[in-house]
Amino acid sequence: MKTKFHYTLIIACLLFSNLAYSQTKSDLVFDTTSYLLPKFVDGIMTRKDGKMAGGKLNYNTVIDEMQFINDKNEILSLADPSIVAQVVIGDRKFYYLKNYFFELVADGNILLYSRIHVKRFEEKVGAYGGTSSTQSITSVSSYTSDNGTLTKLNAGVKVNLQTEVIYYIALNGKYKLVLTKNDLFKLFPANKNLIRQEIDQENIKFDSVDSFKKIIDWINAKGIKD
Secondary structure, eight states: OHHHHHHHHHHHHHHHHHTEEEEEOSSOOOOGGGBSSSSOEEEEEEETTSOEEEEEEEEETTTTEEEEEOTTSOEEEESOGGGEEEEEETTEEEEEETTEEEEEEEOSSSEEEEEEEEEEEEEEBOTTSOBSOSOOSEEESEEEOTTSOEEEOOTTEEEEEEEEEEEEEEETTEEEEEOSHHHHHHHOGGGHHHHHHHHHHHTOOTTOHHHHHHHHHHHHHHTOOO
16 A cells, blocks of 8 residues: 555656746745645646646745645646646635636536736835835735745835736636626626626625625526526
């Protein structure tokens, strides 16, 4: 049993290595502000040819890449995500759509996919501790740069993190981008008033994946297809 497990682990590492390029060298430094999950979690990647590989996985929301930790304690990113059919991390499923990994968050006749992206805004701190902008969402003392390395900030610099959510709805075999209420209403013109009423009644927030999921679950439960 131990020999079989060791052999499987080697195959998995080789499969990941063929699909990856290094993002962080040597000692692992994990910046939680850059990732969808608070830590790397056991997951499975399935390629379109049916081959599978397992490892510690997470999604980097700053550089928009699926990443894993190899046996050298390096963070690696998939170099060719277009050949990936599905990534499962814990009980969460991800699919490569429109050049990005999206999480499937609502299943049924209508499928809802979401992608969370974090933008950075670097500001200089003024003489009295103030900054040049008031658009800050979250402030941090370090962040992951575009090449994946952890960058420490100087005392006079602050980085603000702004989170945005992008949705795609799969309807009648086509993927539709949904960013606003009107985008959703256009997909269901015959039922837009009914959907609008439910959104208002349940106080649905489009910037919250859990909240927006509720309206899609409701649409599926009602059998609305238009």
